[in-house]
Amino acid sequence: MDCRRAAQLISRGLDESLPWPQRFALRLHLAICDACTNFSRNVRLLRDAIRRLV
């Protein structure tokens, strides 16, 4: 899995639960990729921030 695909799955995983093979492949990628781990945390922080608006 490359970062392009991982980023798509990270985003999609916020909108629905991923099928287990994709979840597993993503987890393997995240274990070795700081950039995508940061991306995953950033979009979660973004979600938390959006909920604080208004």
Next chain:
Amino acid sequence: MRTWLTGILKHKIVDSMRKSGREQPVEGDASLEQLDALFDATGHWREPPQPWPEQALESKQFLQVLEDCLARLPARTARMFLMREHLGVETKEICKELGVTSTHAWVLLYRARQALRECLQLNWFGAKSK
């Protein structure tokens, strides 16, 4: 919030989205191509995402920057994104209400997240660390 977002959220969001959703084609058919610019030919990040300190959430200025970033999104993308992330509407419901496919919804939500992340990196997190 003091901007157009207030209107989007306080008015009959679902009704107005349903209407606009069926009147025009959804933006972003080409969006995955645009997003491809974030990655090089081997699928690696051109600018790898950086760690963001959680304390940003406590900052009013940060939330203001976020609001400004949201205002730069195409209106329909912003509405869908806020429906999902602010109101917590399930993606399935959003698709039903807007008459869009789940693929369209994921593409738009992904594009919104990438655009907002870039905007926040540029105008808050990146700016802070300089």
